[in-house]
Amino acid sequence: MSTIAQIKIPATYMRGGTSKGVFFNLTDLPQEAQVAGQARDNLLLRVIGSPDPYGKQTDGMGGATSSTSKTVILSKSEQADHDVDYLFGQVAIDKPFVDWSGNCGNLTAAVGSFAISNGLVDKSRIPQNGIAVVRIWQANISKTIIAHVPMVNGEVQETGDFELDGVTFPAAEVLVDFLAPADADAAMFPTGNVVDELVLPQSIAEFSAKEISSANSSIKATMINAGIPTIFVNAADIGYVGNELQDEINNDEGALAFFEMLRAHGAVKMGLIDHIDEAQARQHTPKIAFVSPPSDYTSSSGKAISAADIDLQVRALSMGKLHHAMMGTAAVAIGTAAAVEGTLVNLAAGGKPRTSVVFGHPSGTLKVGAQASEDNGNWQVDKASMSRSARVLMEGWVRIPGDSF
Known part of the structure; x- marks a missing residue:
């Protein structure tokens, strides 16, 4: 029987659009998990509570659906003219697997809010009141996303009257622009046909x-x-x-x-x-x-x-x-x-x-x-836009057994 103590990792549980997930600042992760690899995957699996043969993720932060079995790792951007690097991990529910092959557009709405609140965006770019324009580098797919985050008295505005079907309560509207969402180096229609x-x-x-x-x-x-x-x-x-x-x-x-x-x-x-x-x-x-x-x-x-x-x-x-x-x-x-x-x-x-x-x-x-x-x-598309909302649900530390990764 393992008696290794649990460790605490700073984390924020956030809703973005119609999804929710566990958000991390890259530098808050254990050293082994600050780089891509099995240690990182194992850590995120244990945080979410996977793999779970019961399909409930009872022993973790996941909600046993694809919309609630998600993780996000953010850091100051290493890209020119960007504020934050955003890495998304979709955690399988019943398998020991984290999929890094794509983005989560819903959680993108929460990236700007987290980045501002956690000091990842230069203060000179954040208005006291108005809209903060957060330039996001989506690291999974190497794309730029712009989040327009409302600010009130120097703080992210989360409450409001914007209603989003699929989310029970209204919140502040966050406009999200996906710039050049089709890969310029690859065909938007990979077969060359629209059908x-x-x-x-x-x-x-x-x-x-x-x-x-x-x-x-x-x-x-x-x-x-x-x-x-x-x-x-x-x-x-x-x-x-x-x-x-x-x-x-x-x-x-x-x-x-x-x-x-x-x-x-x-x-x-x-x-x-x-x-x-x-x-x-x-x-x-x-x-x-x-x-x-x-x-x-x-x-x-x-x-x-x-x-x-x-x-x-x-x-x-x-x-x-x-x-x-x-x-x-x-x-x-x-x-x-x-x-x-x-x-x-x-x-x-x-x-x-x-x-x-x-x-x-x-x-x-x-x-x-x-x-x-x-x-x-x-075919190419310059920009796609939609309105979402985001909110912090809980912040503090998530705990996992020290030998999980």
């Missing part, structure tokens, strides 16, 4: 508990690198209306297996992995989502969503489960794809050129803006 055919070894009819008439194993898909690598398919092509809530998807193990098969084959087609077997070690990316034209539905909170108030519907999966709202980075992908005529997202929204869309998700609606342009067949 592809994904050939699958099995159809959804062979997986799902639902009665699905279509036995198609060839699925139309829009695959895009913007915000986060994302695969979009039509809801109707896989037997759904597009206004489904979490339980209808997450209680259907066959459907979840189908979505994972679809995600794995799409990842190969996008060039993210060489073989479908590698998808298990890359759970955070790509995301898989299905789209449909607007319809009336009732959100998970009981709020009535009118088809007249939205441009399209999107349902997205994260870490193998349907997300309760929408991942921020996936929202960037939605906004970007909507701006490009002919994508499945654009067609679901009516097929017109767009600089913004309002889409329905399980918890309500979200507006995201993006401007895309084409140059000799190559």
Whole structure:
């Protein structure tokens, strides 16, 4: 029996958008965990409470969902014209695995607040009152993000009347700009097409508990690198209306297996992995989502969503489960794809050129803006923007056994 004492690590528990996670200042971590590697991964796994075969993360800070099994490490930026370096780790719930392959757009809304409150932003850049513009270097994907953080009397303003579907209480609005979210050195559409055919070894009819008439194993898909690598398919092509809530998807193990098969084959087609077997070690990316034209539905909170108030519907999966709202980075992908005529997202929204869309998700609606342009067949987007909110939930120390890492 181990009798090694627990250690204390300064940490802040924060909500950002519709996610929450444990935030660390890099220099507060034990020396071994200040660099990438197994020690860091092991430390974060123990903090969150993974791997947990019970799927509850009871012995850690995680909340047993993809939205609440997250960690963030911040430091003064080493990049020119940036304030803070932001590294995101998505912690698996039932596996000993931390995925560093992508960003969390929701928690991005909390990065600026943490950076200001923890002295990572030069004081000359922080107004006493007004908006602090925090320049974030997203280290996972080497991208610049700008957070517009409201300030009152020299302190971050967290309370306010901005309402975000998927978050119970109102808070202060934080505008987040994702600059050039598509990689300039790689194709925004990695296959060169805005719509592809994904050939699958099995159809959804062979997986799902639902009665699905279509036995198609060839699925139309829009695959895009913007915000986060994302695969979009039509809801109707896989037997759904597009206004489904979490339980209808997450209680259907066959459907979840189908979505994972679809995600794995799409990842190969996008060039993210060489073989479908590698998808298990890359759970955070790509995301898989299905789209449909607007319809009336009732959100998970009981709020009535009118088809007249939205441009399209999107349902997205994260870490193998349907997300309760929408991942921020996936929202960037939605906004970007909507701006490009002919994508499945654009067609679901009516097929017109767009600089913004309002889409329905399980918890309500979200507006995201993006401007895309084409140059000799190559698509690029300059900026995607959305409003989120953030709040400190708890700060102090997190404790883990001293031999955890």
